[in-house]
């Protein structure tokens with residue numbers, strides 16, 4: 631499968647994080663030649679902190695706002711494809727530290743594009759934004775819906791999205807693809823104030839699970855479906871110098887309330903969690919409905935994993951010991967793509 635990815639030189643910004651580590655391992659399975667640029671994740675539980683990951687995926691630890699230090703190394707690598715995932719990705723952190731959020735998501739993105747200007751070999755650029763880029767008016771969101779994230783994180787992603795389109799149309803003229811994805815679940819995510827990591831951390835610490843927005847509905851997607859979408863877009867023949875935009879959304883049945891996720895997780899773990907409902911101090915929309923008809927029509931992508939299966943796979947990895955994490959993640963990838 632994906633024979634065209636063999637030996638393909640792919641530069642991945644943000645490869646040490648949740649999405650980036652899965653993507654790196656998948657591309658490694660397809661024998662691509664990957665170079666990652668990321669900050670080191672401070673939590674040792676991230677897959678990127680395992681010895682196997684460090685041995686298999688070449689990573690340069692560098693802030694995207696300070697790329698001059700590694701420009702020569704990247705130029706020497708001569709990437710054909712650049713995937714940009716490096717972000718401050720947490721809504722709560724956006725409220726705590728808006729300056730850092732805009733600096734990373736906006737100015738960091740500019741630094742990446744300025745670097746791409748200097749690399750002739752780059753043909754395709756993929757920028758991962760979010761479903762939160764949209765002005766959520768409670769209608770089903772398609773790629774043509776208006777942008778307008780309100781909280782600092784969402785606003786920074788809306789800006790990143792517009793900025794990417796502007797840079798491509800004004801300077802880069804590459805085959806650029808912007809991916810706007812729903813909420814992703816899967817093993818190896820330790821981001822704070824995200825539902826599944828919060829549940830698993832509370833279990834570890836034998837504490838109650840603190841939950842906000844229990845009645846909020848979100849589009850829950852398994853990381854394998856997301857990686858499948860990214861890889862389909864990476865392997866799509868490059869024949870454009872324009873920006874194409876695609877939503878990645880789960881099936882309708884996976885667009886459920888937080889409380890449904892809690893019920894399913896308790897079933898899988900055969901346990902009753904102590905749940906503490908916290909007042910949500912930040913503004914979040916009650917529901918967000920995303921459509922991915924466009925990527926289905928253009929590339930036949932659709933979400934393969936149902937919610938129960940997605941949560942099963944997720945919990946399995948959270949219960950895996952650190953020294954087996956890389957192999958077990960790889961196993962889930964190989965089974966999925968087989």
Ligand SMILES: NC(=O)c1ccc[n+]([C@@H]2O[C@H](COP(=O)([O-])OP(=O)(O)OC[C@H]3O[C@@H](n4cnc5c(N)ncnc54)[C@H](O)[C@@H]3O)[C@@H](O)[C@H]2O)c1
Pocket residue numbers: 643644645646647648649650667668669670671692693694695714715716717718719734738758759760761787811812813814815821
């Ligand atoms: N996880 C989700 O549910 C979700 C949903 C939609 C969109 N996204 C987007 O996906 C992308 C990846 O998110 P994630 O969940 O993997 O987050 P993550 O926090 O797990 O990973 C973020 C990555 O960005 C890197 N990074 C952050 N600041 C950096 C800096 N200044 N310089 C260099 N690298 C830096 C980190 O080192 C890490 O590799 C982000 O753009 C996020 O906005 C995530």
